[in-house]
Every structure is written in structure tokens, then in C-alpha cells.
Amino acid sequence: MLDEPCTPMCAGFSLYNGSSGTFLPVKEGKDAMATVKFDESTRIYPGNDSPSVDRLNIDVQDGEFLVLVGPSGSGKSTALRMLAGLEEVNGGKIWIGDRDVTNLSPKDRDVAMVFQNYALYPHMSVADNMGFALKIAGVDKAEIRKRVEEAAKILDLEPYLERKPKALSGGQRQRVAMGRAIVRSPQVFLMDEPLSNLDAKLRVQTRTQIASLQRRLGVTTVYVTHDQVEAMTMGDRIAVLKDGILQQVATPREMYDSPANVFVAGFIGSPAMNLISVPVADGGVKFGSHTLEVPRDSLKGAGSNAIVGVRPEDVEVTTDGQGLEITVDVVEELGADAYVYGTPSDESISLEGGEDTIAKPFIARVDGRRVPRKGDKIWVQPNASHMHVFNAESGARLSS
Amino acid sequence: MALQITTARPDPALLDLPWSTPLEDWPEHHLAALPRGISRHVVRFVRLSGRVLAVKEIKEDIARREYEMLRNLRRLDQPSVEPFGIVSGRIDADGNPLDACLLTRHLKFSLPYRALFSQGLRPGTETRLIDALAVLLVRLHLMGFFWGDVSLSNTLFRRDAGSFAAYLVDAETGELFARLSDGQRAHDLDIARVNIAGELMDLQAGELLDEDVDPVAISNRIVTRYEELWVELTVTEEFDTGERWRVEERIRRLNSLGFDVDELAITTDIDGTTISIQPKVVDAGHHSRRLLRLTGLDVGENQARRLLNDLDSYRAGMDRQNDDEELVAHDWLTRIYEPITRRVPRELSGKLEPAELFHEVLEHRWYMAEREQHDVAIERAIEDYVASILPSKPDEVSVVGVDTVEMPVIADVPRRP
Ligand SMILES: Nc1ncnc2c1ncn2[C@@H]1O[C@H](COP(=O)(O)OP(=O)(O)OP(=O)(O)O)[C@@H](O)[C@H]1O
Ligand SMILES: Nc1ncnc2c1ncn2[C@@H]1O[C@H](COP(=O)(O)OP(=O)(O)OP(=O)(O)O)[C@@H](O)[C@H]1O
Ligand SMILES: [Mg+2]
Ligand SMILES: [Mg+2]
Numbered sequence: 001m002l003d004e005p006c007t008p009m010c011a012g013f014s015l016y017n018g019s020s021g022t023f024l025p026v027k028e029g030k031d032a033m034a035t036v037k038f039d040e041s042t043r044i045y046p047g048n049d050s051p052s053v054d055r056l057n058i059d060v061q062d063g064e065f066l067v068l069v070g071p072s073g074s075g076k077s078t079a080l081r082m083l084a085g086l087e088e089v090n091g092g093k094i095w096i097g098d099r100d101v102t103n104l105s106p107k108d109r110d111v112a113m114v115f116q117n118y119a120l121y122p123h124m125s126v127a128d129n130m131g132f133a134l135k136i137a138g139v140d141k142a143e144i145r146k147r148v149e150e151a152a153k154i155l156d157l158e159p160y161l162e163r164k165p166k167a168l169s170g171g172q173r174q175r176v177a178m179g180r181a182i183v184r185s186p187q188v189f190l191m192d193e194p195l196s197n198l199d200a201k202l203r204v205q206t207r208t209q210i211a212s213l214q215r216r217l218g219v220t221t222v223y224v225t226h227d228q229v230e231a232m233t234m235g236d237r238i239a240v241l242k243d244g245i246l247q248q249v250a251t252p253r254e255m256y257d258s259p260a261n262v263f264v265a266g267f268i269g270s271p272a273m274n275l276i277s278v279p280v281a282d283g284g285v286k287f288g289s290h291t292l293e294v295p296r297d298s299l300k301g302a303g304s305n306a307i308v309g310v311r312p313e314d315v316e317v318t319t320d321g322q323g324l325e326i327t328v329d330v331v332e333e334l335g336a337d338a339y340v341y342g343t344p345s346d347e348s349i350s351l352e353g354g355e356d357t358i359a360k361p362f363i364a365r366v367d368g369r370r371v372p373r374k375g376d377k378i379w380v381q382p383n384a385s386h387m388h389v390f391n392a393e394s395g396a397r398l399s400s
Numbered sequence: 401m402a403l404q405i406t407t408a409r410p411d412p413a414l415l416d417l418p419w420s421t422p423l424e425d426w427p428e429h430h431l432a433a434l435p436r437g438i439s440r441h442v443v444r445f446v447r448l449s450g451r452v453l454a455v456k457e458i459k460e461d462i463a464r465r466e467y468e469m470l471r472n473l474r475r476l477d478q479p480s481v482e483p484f485g486i487v488s489g490r491i492d493a494d495g496n497p498l499d500a501c502l503l504t505r506h507l508k509f510s511l512p513y514r515a516l517f518s519q520g521l522r523p524g525t526e527t528r529l530i531d532a533l534a535v536l537l538v539r540l541h542l543m544g545f546f547w548g549d550v551s552l553s554n555t556l557f558r559r560d561a562g563s564f565a566a567y568l569v570d571a572e573t574g575e576l577f578a579r580l581s582d583g584q585r586a587h588d589l590d591i592a593r594v595n596i597a598g599e600l601m602d603l604q605a606g607e608l609l610d611e612d613v614d615p616v617a618i619s620n621r622i623v624t625r626y627e628e629l630w631v632e633l634t635v636t637e638e639f640d641t642g643e644r645w646r647v648e649e650r651i652r653r654l655n656s657l658g659f660d661v662d663e664l665a666i667t668t669d670i671d672g673t674t675i676s677i678q679p680k681v682v683d684a685g686h687h688s689r690r691l692l693r694l695t696g697l698d699v700g701e702n703q704a705r706r707l708l709n710d711l712d713s714y715r716a717g718m719d720r721q722n723d724d725e726e727l728v729a730h731d732w733l734t735r736i737y738e739p740i741t742r743r744v745p746r747e748l749s750g751k752l753e754p755a756e757l758f759h760e761v762l763e764h765r766w767y768m769a770e771r772e773q774h775d776v777a778i779e780r781a782i783e784d785y786v787a788s789i790l791p792s793k794p795d796e797v798s799v800v801g802v803d804t805v806e807m808p809v810i811a812d813v814p815r816r817p
Pocket of ligand 1: 076079
């Protein structure tokens with residue numbers, strides 16, 4: 001079981017807001033544990049040399065909301081399709097509960113792909129729109145009615161069950177479509193970028209709705225998105241993929257506080273973490289004029305350089321001559337504080353994650369009452385207790 | 401942001417359409433009242449330079465994806481609607497952005513299933529529609545196309561010599577792969593089954609379909625028909641070397657289903673006693689391509705077969721077995737086909753597509769001959785057909801006034817007052 005189902009919101013995660021919704025378990029009577037296990041699961045597309053999903057190992061807990069996130073082409077959709085039974089598995093296995101589903105056809109897996117273009121039927125009542133798939137499956141009338149009413153309660157659709165879809169608002173219609181998946185009471189919900197068709201404002205609204213709905217239903221859910229903000233706000237845990245390889249699985253808080261490697265560090269969080277390659281010195285790493293203390297043990301595997309990571313909110317503006325000198329390029333005022341985008345004055349220092357032509361700026365969050373101006377020079381250093389150090393070669397985390 | 405029009409066939413008349421108005425509010429005089437299936441987006445038909453276009457209001461990135469997908473399907477010779485263009489960068493009178501529009505050419509003489517049902521159909525039509533959809537799905541799957549939203553609403557039907565030919569109309573969820581996995585095919589089929597049952601139940605709830613029809617049984621037919629076809633088209637057959645005729649027979653069976661055999665993998669076992677064959681089926685349209693080559697007529701597969709039969713009997717009747725096939729075909733076209741199809745008075749010409757009309761006249765001649773117990777000239781058959789049958793047919797270039805619905809499924813968007 002999950003030790004502590006903790007959403008970013010209940011962890012007091014301040015970067016993003018949203019409501020957590022009430023937790024109303026409605027799964028009484030469902031005995032089978034709907035865990036999901038990717039077990040060394042591998043997919044090599046015909047004609048490709050390298051796997052698109054490479055020996056993936058993830059254990060999804062019963063009732064958990066797991067988000068697969070990563071840049072385009074990282075293998076998220078492939079992994080989800082393997083779980084859905086749409087993609088052959090070339091190595092390893094996939095388990096749902098204690099069933100090995102690796103070779104089962106999609107409809108025998110008891111999973112539901114949610115938000116696939118569900119049509120609403122104009123002549124049928126809302127109740128029939130939600131329940132007709134059960135009728136096809138031969139479920140008896142009383143049972144259908146029971147499940148439809150349960151789903152309607154959760155979706156706030158009870159008063160509308162006998163109406164026709166035409167008489168509903170757009171948002172209510174969308175919930176009817178969700179109801180169609182819910183009444184099937186599958187063991188696992190699968191969602192692949194379900195919000196990508198919505199504009200930015202609706203996307204924010206709908207993602208909190210889905211997250212809170214999932215928590216009320218308590219159905220194990222695997223959700224794919226390329227948007228790390230979406231992942232952070234929705235998932236109980238997040239799995240970050242890159243080039244078909246799992247980088248880290250963790251709660252949003254862990255992921256944010258101790259990213260397992262440089263890639264995760266740069267991918268999670270916005271604005272992104274500053275990542276700078278610096279020389280290793282005796283007892284620590286050189287950061288401009290300063291030596292930042294790093295426990296000797298952690299630096300054991302490091303070469304002559306290490307990568308220091310510091311989130312914009314963990315940057316401290318120091319007195320002149322201390323740490324690293326930054327020339328301010330842009331200031332973004334937010335009221336209580338401001339983001340400063342700048343370039344290290346020492347041209348030999350560049351930030352990781354930039355592209356050939358576009359250098360990545362150094363970003364610092366500063367006090368709104370002491371905001372520097374464009375062109376100013378400021379001196380910065382990481383807050384020692386919130387600093388990240390990574391191996392320059394492998395990218396792996398060195399600091400604890 | 402300026403209005404941006406992407407199209408392979410620029411037409412200045414496109415600029416006269418009211419792009420700064422939400423599609424829902426376009427004035428009547430631009431619109432053609434043709435029937436549509438159920439959809440979540442707003443779809444309208446407009447007249448433009450003598451043709452009819454379907455306009456779908458949809459987010460720009462999705463419009464571009466669907467446009468490209470439809471272009472690919474056309475390139476791969478798959479029966480689908482023809483993409484015409486994309487209009488993006490639309491802004492309303494108050495300067496607010498509007499969604500993009502995807503333009504496709506209206507598929508002439510096509511019938512959405514709801515229009516077919518509201519015409520009061522012959523019994524058994526439901527099953528013929530399903531059979532046509534099964535053929536379409538098998539074709540698309542052979543090509544590596546995963547549809548993701550198979551339904552009667554996302555298919556258009558054209559009459560094809562008494563049965564139907566199905567065309568894909570909504571490629572929004574589609575994806576092309578080198579090859580589909582069994583799981584992908586099974587999933588598409590399951591989506592089809594559930595959607596079809598739902599669509600038929602909806603027709604029953606709206607009293608457009610007889611209560612005796614069993615939606616679940618009919619929807620199951622898509623699975624059985626699909627699987628039969630798939631096996632026929634892909635299975636490896638084994639037999640003794642003495643039974644070589646079975647190779648020939650397999651090809652003929654495939655052709656009669658409307659598929660072409662591109663190559664045949666024939667393997668003989670070591671001692672040479674058994675052969676196994678596996679056809680690589682490329683594409684339906686064997687007959688329609690042959691007819692197109694011979695006469696330039698571009699018609700449905702069954703219509704083509706019907707027309708080719710008539711061409712063959714013309715050839716036999718004229719005793720021109722030894723003449724060049726192209727020559728005979730040309731004569732048949734100018735002496736039989738064209739004069740007959742031109743006999744339809746102008747005001748009735750919107751009833752049926754010419755090839756379908758020709759097919760019906762042949763049928764009609766057969767009934768007349770049976771009644772009169774002697775041969776009937778085709779000229780007499782067309783006269784009788786135009787006088788007694790055609791006027792009572794519905795107009796199918798533009799079936800008007802049937803139940804069509806849009807059901808936007810999106811969260812509440814503030815509407816202008
Ligand atoms: N059918 C296919 N045949 C060959 N290669 C494929 C196929 N589908 C995906 N790939 C490759 O596999 C890799 C992973 O693709 P996948 O679609 O799973 O990525 P993704 O993380 O979902 O990306 P996106 O966010 O762009 O959807 C990519 O390199 C892609 O090019
Ligand atoms: N080119 C065309 N020719 C004839 N009819 C068309 C054409 N394009 C669209 N239609 C009609 O409009 C209807 C709706 O179009 P379409 O299915 O593309 O919309 P949609 O909103 O994407 O649907 P869905 O809800 O399935 O996603 C179709 O069912 C069809 O009847
Ligand atoms: Mg559609
Ligand atoms: Mg669509």
C-alpha cells in the first residue's frame with residue numbers, strides 16, 4: 001500500500017495551486033487489488049535499433065495516480081499502450097494485480113482508456129448514455145441502474161439522469177462521458193494526454209477535476225503527459241522517462257527536493273533549476289569565488305568537475321565579491337518577489353541545458369523590495385541547505 | 401495575427417466566407433443543408449465555386465494533424481473524404497481569437513447513416529452497412545491505420561450496386577503505423593462494436609429504427625465479418641503440390657472480395673509435397689481500377705463489377721472477343737453507358753449517381769424481362785425506369801431536413817450574449 005497518499009497540494013506545495021477534493025472511497029465490494037507492475041518491460045519497434053521503452057520497472061500501488069512524464073519521444077505513450085495491450089511487449093512482463101496480462105487482448109485486461117472521443121447520443125437519456133455499454137456487456141438492468149446512480153452521485157449528475165444530453169452544459173456533458181468509463185468499474189484507468197485538446201484555462205480547471213475525481217473513486221490510474229506542471233499537480237507519484245529509460249519514480253515533493261539526476265533536475269520545476277558545471281575543490285566545489293562545502297563521501301565518484309544545481313528560490317543574493325557575479329538581463333516582477341534572468345559575467349561559465357545558439361539564463365527569485373535593474377551586476381550563491389550536486393559525467397546525484 | 405489559409409487548391413472565393421463569425425452563426429445563404437452524423441465539433445456545409453465543402457471548427461493543431469492524415473490516406477488510396485484546406489488565425493469582430501477550420505470536400509452522393517435510417521430502409525440495410533464498414537476497417541488495418549474512433553458517425557456510405565461502400569470521414573484520432581499489432585486491431589474492433597451498438601440504440605430511442613432490430617446482435621456482426629475477411633486476406637494456406645489450381649482459386653476469391661494480390665509468397669517444403677501460400681493483399685478496388693483504365697469511369701467497386709459484367713456481355717453479344725479490350729470498352733461507353741445515363745431529365749439528375757442509376761436500370765430490365773418473359777432492350781428499360789421508378793426516389797446529392805445533431809463535449813465556455 002501507499003504509505004501516505006500525498007498530493008502536491010496536501011504537502012503544502014506552494015508553486016501550484018488547486019483543490020485536492022474530498023476523499024470518498026466508493027470501491028467497497030471490490031476485492032481484487034488493482035496494482036500495476038511493469039516488470040523489465042521492453043518495446044522495440046520493428047525497424048528500430050534501440051528500444052522505445054527499455055527495461056521499464058514501475059510498481060503502481062492500488063488506488064494510486066501515477067503520471068508518466070517526459071519529453072516528446074521519451075516512450076510515455078508506448079509504455080501506456082503496452083499496458084493497454086495495444087503494443088506488443090518484446091521483453092519482460094506486465095502485471096495487473098496478480099494477473100500476468102502481457103499477452104492478453106485489450107478487452108480482457110479490465111482497463112479503460114478514458115476520454116477517447118466518447119460520443120453522446122442525443123435521443124438517449126443521460127442514464128442510458130452512461131450505462132449502455134454495460135447493457136452490451138450483458139449486465140442486468142438493476143445492476144446497471146445501481147452503477148449509473150453511484151457514478152452520477154460522484155459526478156454531481158444525479159438530478160439530470162433522465163434528461164437528454166442536449167439539456168446539459170458543456171461541462172456536464174464531459175462528465176457524462178467520464179461516467180461511461182466509470183460505470184464499467186475497470187481495475188485501471190488509462191489516460192493519454194486527455195487535456196491536450198483544451199485551451200490553457202480549461203486545462204487547469206479540468207485537471208483538478210480529474211485529480212479529485214480519481215481520488216474519490218480510488219481507481220488505480222496511469223496518466224501520460226509531457227507537461228511537468230500537470231504531472232506535479234496531479235500525480236501521487238511521477239515517473240520521469242527519457243529515451244525510453246526510467247529516470248526516477250517518486251512523489252512530486254521528493255522529485256522536486258531530490259532529483260535523481262541532472263535530467264530530472266532540469267525537467268521538473270518551473271522556472272527550471274540552474275545547473276552549472278564547476279571545478280571540484282578540496283572539501284567541496286568551487287562556485288565563483290567561494291568553495292561550497294560538500295561532504296567528502298558524496299564527491300568520491302566525481303571527476304575534476306561536478307554540476308551544481310540550485311533552484312531560483314534557493315539562490316541567495318550576497319554581498320559584492322561573494323560567490324558568482326551575474327549580469328541582469330531581464331526582471332520579471334511578481335509583486336511580493338521577482339524573477340531575475342541573467343548571465344554569469346565570467347564568460348567561461350555557462351549553464352547546462354542550453355542550446356547551441358541560445359544560452360540558458362541564470363534565474364534567481366529575489367525579494368520584491370530589493371529588485372535589481374536591467375544591466376546591474378549582482379553576486380549570488382546557493383542556499384547551502386538546498387543545493388544539489390551531480391556527477392558531471394553520469395549526471396547522477398551526488399549530494400544526499 | 402492574420403487569416404492564414406493552407407490549401408493545395410487556392411480559390412479566391414474562400415476569402416468571401418465569413419471567417420470572423422463563429423461557424424455556428426454563419427448566415428444561411430452560405431450554407432448547404434446536407435445531413436451530418438453526430439459530432440462534438442460544429443460542422444457545416446458551404447457552397448463554394450460550384451462545389452460543396454464540409455467545414456469543421458476545431459483547434460488548429462488538431463486540424464493540421466487531421467488534414468495531413470487525410471492527405472496520407474488519399475495518397476495510400478484509402479477511401480476517405482478529400483482534405484481541401486485549413487483556415488487559421490481567425491479573429492471575431494471584437495478581436496477575440498476563433499478556432500481554426502478544417503475544410504474537406506463534401507463526398508458526393510454520400511449518406512450518413514442517420515439519413516439512411518430516416519428514409520425508412522429496406523430490412524437488412526443495417527447489416528449491409530456493417531458489412532461495408534468491415535471492409536473499410538480491414539483495408540485501413542492492412543495499411544497500418546489505427547482509427548481509434550470507429551463508428552457509423554465517422555463513416556460515410558455510398559450506394560454501391562445495391563450494397564454500400566464505406567468511406568472514412570473523421571481521422572482525428574487516427575495514427576499510421578508500419579504494421580498494426582493484434583492488440584491494436586482488437587481495440588479498434590471493440591471500439592467499433594460498442595459505438596455501433598450505441599448508435600443503433602440511439603436510433604431506437606429516437607424511433608428511427610424498428611424496435612425488433614437487436615443493436616447488440618448487429619454490432620457483433622462487425623466482429624465476425626471483420627474476422628472472416630481478415631482471415632481470407634491474410635491466412636497462409638497449405639495444400640498438396642498436385643492441387644495447384646488452389647493458388648488460382650485463392651486469387652479469384654480475393655479479387656471477388658474486391659482486393660488485389662500484389663505478391664504471393666509461395667513456399668514448397670523440402671520433399672516438395674506441400675505448398676503454402678500467403679497473399680500480400682494490397683488494396684481493394686480491383687474492379688474499379690480495371691474499369692477506370694478501360695473507360696475513365698471512376699465508380700464504386702461493386703458498381704464497377706456490374707458495369708464490367710455489362711461490358712463483357714456487350715462484347716460477347718457483338719461477337720468482338722478478339723478485338724482489343726480498350727476499343728470495345730470505348731464503344732460500350734459511347735454507345736451504351738453514356739446515352740443511357742444521359743436519358744435522365746435534368747430535374748431528376750440529383751436522385752442517383754450515374755453509375756448507380758445504370759446499375760438500377762440493369763436491375764429494372766431484368767425484372768421487366770422476367771415479367772414479360774422475353775428480352776428487353778436497355779432503351780426501353782431506361783424509359784420505363786425514368787417514368788415509373790426514379791421520380792419517387794429521394795434526392796441523394798443533397799438529402800435535406802433529416803435529424804442531425806452536434807453535441808459539443810467541452811467544459812463550459814462563456815458564450816457571447
Ligand atoms: N510505430 C512506431 N514505429 C517505430 N517507432 C515508433 C513507433 N511509435 C513510436 N516510435 C518511436 O518510439 C519512441 C517513443 O515514442 P512515444 O510515442 O512512446 O513517445 P512519447 O513519449 O509518447 O512522445 P510524445 O510526447 O511526442 O507523444 C519515439 O522515438 C518514436 O519515434
Ligand atoms: N467531407 C464530408 N462529406 C460529407 N459529410 C461530411 C464531411 N465531413 C464531415 N461530414 C459530416 O459531418 C459529421 C461530423 O464530422 P466529424 O465526424 O469530422 O466531426 P467530429 O466533431 O470530429 O466528430 P467526433 O465527435 O466523432 O469527433 C460526419 O459524421 C459527417 O456526417
Ligand atoms: Mg466524428
Ligand atoms: Mg473527431
